[in-house]
Amino acid sequence: MSITDxxxxxxxxxxxxxxxxxxxxxxxxxxxxxTGREPNARYVAGVPRLWINGxxxxxxxxxxxxxxxxxxxxxxxxxxxPDDIPHENLHGITFNRANTLAWLTTVEGAATAKTVATDGLxxxxxxxxxxxxxxxxxxxxxxxxxxxxxxxxxxxVRAIRTxxxxxEHALAAAESTLGAGMTGRRLTAAFMEAMAEAGxxxxxxxxxxxxxxxxxxxxxxxxxxxxxxxxxxxFDAGLMADGYVGELGRTxxxxxxxxxxxxxxxxxxxxxxxxxxxxxxGASATALLDAYDASGAAPPPVPIARGLGLGNDLPFVTGxxxxxxxxxxxxxxxxxxxTAYVWEQGVGAIYGQEPVVITDDGPExxxxxxxxxxxxx
Amino acid sequence: MEAAAGLIPPKPDLARMRRDRTGRIREVLREQGLDxxxxxxxxxxxxxxxxxxxxxxxxxxxxxxPVAVVLADDELPHLFSPNRxxxxxxxxxxxxxxxxxxxxxxxxxxxxxxPQLFDLVGEKASVAIDEWSHPLRRADVFxxxxxxxxxxxxxxxxxxxxxxxxxxxxxxxxxxxxxEGIRQVHARLAPGVxxxxxxxxxxxxxxxAGADVNILDPIWQVMPNSIAEGPWTTTGDLALPLLSTERxxxxxxxxxxxxxxxxxxxxxxxxxxxxVGQEPTDVQRGQFDRWRAVLExxxxxxxxxxxxxxxxxxxxxxxxxxxxxxxxxxxxxxLGIDSAEMPFVGSDIGEEFDASxxxxxGMVLVLEPVIWDDGECGxxxxxxxxxxxxxxxxxxxxxxxxx
Numbered sequence: 144m145s146i147t148d149x150x151x152x153x154x155x156x157x158x159x160x161x162x163x164x165x166x167x168x169x170x171x172x173x174x175x176x177x178t179g180r181e182p183n184a185r186y187v188a189g190v191p192r193l194w195i196n197g198x199x200x201x202x203x204x205x206x207x208x209x210x211x212x213x214x215x216x217x218x219x220x221x222x223x224x225p226d227d228i229p230h231e232n233l234h235g236i237t238f239n240r241a242n243t244l245a246w247l248t249t250v251e252g253a254a255t256a257k258t259v260a261t262d263g264l265x266x267x268x269x270x271x272x273x274x275x276x277x278x279x280x281x282x283x284x285x286x287x288x289x290x291x292x293x294x295x296x297x298x299x300v301r302a303i304r305t306x307x308x309x310x311e312h313a314l315a316a317a318e319s320t321l322g323a324g325m326t327g328r329r330l331t332a333a334f335m336e337a338m339a340e341a342g343x344x345x346x347x348x349x350x351x352x353x354x355x356x357x358x359x360x361x362x363x364x365x366x367x368x369x370x371x372x373x374x375x376x377x378f379d380a381g382l383m384a385d386g387y388v389g390e391l392g393r394t395x396x397x398x399x400x401x402x403x404x405x406x407x408x409x410x411x412x413x414x415x416x417x418x419x420x421x422x423x424x425g426a427s428a429t430a431l432l433d434a435y436d437a438s439g440a441a442p443p444p445v446p447i448a449r450g451l452g453l454g455n456d457l458p459f460v461t462g463x464x465x466x467x468x469x470x471x472x473x474x475x476x477x478x479x480x481x482t483a484y485v486w487e488q489g490v491g492a493i494y495g496q497e498p499v500v501i502t503d504d505g506p507e508x509x510x511x512x513x514x515x516x517x518x519x520x
Numbered sequence: 521m522e523a524a525a526g527l528i529p530p531k532p533d534l535a536r537m538r539r540d541r542t543g544r545i546r547e548v549l550r551e552q553g554l555d556x557x558x559x560x561x562x563x564x565x566x567x568x569x570x571x572x573x574x575x576x577x578x579x580x581x582x583x584x585x586p587v588a589v590v591l592a593d594d595e596l597p598h599l600f601s602p603n604r605x606x607x608x609x610x611x612x613x614x615x616x617x618x619x620x621x622x623x624x625x626x627x628x629x630x631x632x633x634x635p636q637l638f639d640l641v642g643e644k645a646s647v648a649i650d651e652w653s654h655p656l657r658r659a660d661v662f663x664x665x666x667x668x669x670x671x672x673x674x675x676x677x678x679x680x681x682x683x684x685x686x687x688x689x690x691x692x693x694x695x696x697x698x699x700e701g702i703r704q705v706h707a708r709l710a711p712g713v714x715x716x717x718x719x720x721x722x723x724x725x726x727x728x729a730g731a732d733v734n735i736l737d738p739i740w741q742v743m744p745n746s747i748a749e750g751p752w753t754t755t756g757d758l759a760l761p762l763l764s765t766e767r768x769x770x771x772x773x774x775x776x777x778x779x780x781x782x783x784x785x786x787x788x789x790x791x792x793x794x795x796v797g798q799e800p801t802d803v804q805r806g807q808f809d810r811w812r813a814v815l816e817x818x819x820x821x822x823x824x825x826x827x828x829x830x831x832x833x834x835x836x837x838x839x840x841x842x843x844x845x846x847x848x849x850x851x852x853x854x855l856g857i858d859s860a861e862m863p864f865v866g867s868d869i870g871e872e873f874d875a876s877x878x879x880x881x882g883m884v885l886v887l888e889p890v891i892w893d894d895g896e897c898g899x900x901x902x903x904x905x906x907x908x909x910x911x912x913x914x915x916x917x918x919x920x921x922x923x
Contacts, residue, residue: 146765146766147765147766147767147768148765148767149762149763149765180578180582181578181579182578182579191763192763193736193737193761193763194577194578194736194737195577195578195735195736195737196577196578196733196734196735196736196782197562197563197573197577197578197581197733197735198560198561198562198578198581198582198585198651199578200561200650200651200673201651218754219753219754219755219759219848220750220751220752220753220754220759220762221751221752221753222751222759222762222763223763230752230754233754234754235753235754235755235848236848236849237868238850238864238867238868238869239867239868239869239870242868263582263651263653264651264652264653264654264656264657265650265651265652265671265673266649266650266651266652266668266669266670266671266672266673267668267671268652268668269667269668270666270668283654283658285582285625285653285654286654328727328728328730329727329728331727332723332724332725332726332727332728333724335720335723335724335727335734336720336721336723336724337720338720338723339716339717339719339720339723340716340717340720342714342716342766343716344716344719344720344723344737344738344764345577345737346577346734347577347579347580348574348577348580349574349727349732349733349734350574361602361603363603383577383579388579388580443602444602444603444620444621445584445602445621446583446584449580449583453579454577454578454579454580455579455580455581455582455583455625459583459626461621461623463620463621463623463629463632464623464626464628464629464632465628466628467626467627467628467629
């Protein structure tokens, strides 16, 4: 079904997400939560807004007040805004701090709030908060929101599944153009075109394919390097449909996997089997790093597990943050992009990433053609 | 018009561009008595290091952002990124200036980063930072006299105002790539085509043509005939930009197009009005002529030394006394490492600001006046110009077809 109108997120989903946010605010004693990061603003308000590439400096984008549940949103128009956010709570785009300050003071209980949370900070944020909310202490709202969003509602898992399906479709279209002389750039172009023809125009990465390096463990050739027979080409496909991220990674070679890479592929399979075995409720995220150690593969410098959701999701597991990994436990309702990566000097790398949902019964893969089962790669 | 034409090299020298930019940051550091600046904002990192960053949308960027450190006494910047061996990132920085990732959105990431930073500048150094994070606040570092860090964002804002010759060359290339995409899209424009299909053609073409990234979800907004037929707005005026969907375009639809890409970290901006499946009507041609008149009146006063208010006054006078731009935006804005950056001309920062802000040679302005006849729709396009001592010169000569 094609979407031809800009509409808010489903009413039940909005209500369920907001209830979680309000509960977390209650538990943490937060009176007013100010979000600037799009994933958090989307979770709270349920309003699709313009996708842009890259980070935004922190600024108040969406505010929720605990006592009344009232939401204020930066939006100059009401398209896509649900009727539970009244017009008087919409505040137009502004380039003037005084205007931001003016609407912040209209938030219910602004004068008396004791605790205000923000999901980001600029050097100027402290003084803005002190002026708008003179009685309040400023606390960390990103931790609060990341905690809330960590476990997915069934409707969120469905949304992620949809995104994964479209990402798979676009990845297959890009892969079908793989041949000697192609470049990472043109594979990226093919992916983008297929994604948008399928109705989704918002990627999570714009570096979709690269030739893996033969001389260094984690290396990418330039986007314009022609692909040759024997090159191992990594594909990293990610997009957001209705705000939810679907990502998966694959590695292919022109004319099929070269004989020199067969052992590496076996190593990938073994590593993957160890990783997926960890994905059960109650497991420490550290066990994912242990799986790398046990298989003798060095983890890449990027996360080996990254939560999927509206963005900036937990768990976040990377070899450079071991203590952070140890503080996270896999739980039913988590959805994560799990990466197995193996590399061999002179051969290149095999990169495979699967979206996985943790259930009471163990891991469930969200892709329809898991890389483990593909032999042509 | 030809004043600065000779100053823009036909091809950018990327190493020189990076040196010029780092040099400007260091100049501001020295002026302000600072030892170092730390940058987290993606486009600021691009400015400081020359590294491009195609791995980012707003969903993963806070957890996995690249970080740059510029020292007052080192002409080379430091980059913290997982992609140390990315062929493009590494091109111009020696190994000892490229470090592993700094995850400053995590307490452990801050704890790992700080000793590396202090190795570079010493613990007592005065350090500015463009974005703060709660973990950095908990670590109680970089706190200036006002209880918060010294803002390094201002350093980039100041440094980036005047474009270097190589930045202008990159912008020309960025515009060229954009227009190649637009040419393909325009050829596909017909009744029955979906907005997302126009995006598909655009994305395909720009990546093939050399874009690093697409910077916003392209806008192909079908305009209503009257404000009342569009969404409610806080201003009582038009809504723009509204999101693209799988909506099929119909014959006679008036589209307002707005989009941009990035090439070597320098953004393009493109805005036009198109009519679907038929030639513009006489009324539409009249609106275009009035738009041209407003643009020409504005450009007639555009030069180094002019104030923003000279431009807004000229535009308003040419429009019969009514401001010809959207009240939630501006008559014009700067363009460079961000798709809209200072100077903002005619924004809600206010008339006092516009009356005091002086344009300088080397700034780039995107002028985007709007002509609107309520009940009969309107016309909007964007014109990208470089400010020169004597006036301005166009950054592109892309036509206004079908007008």
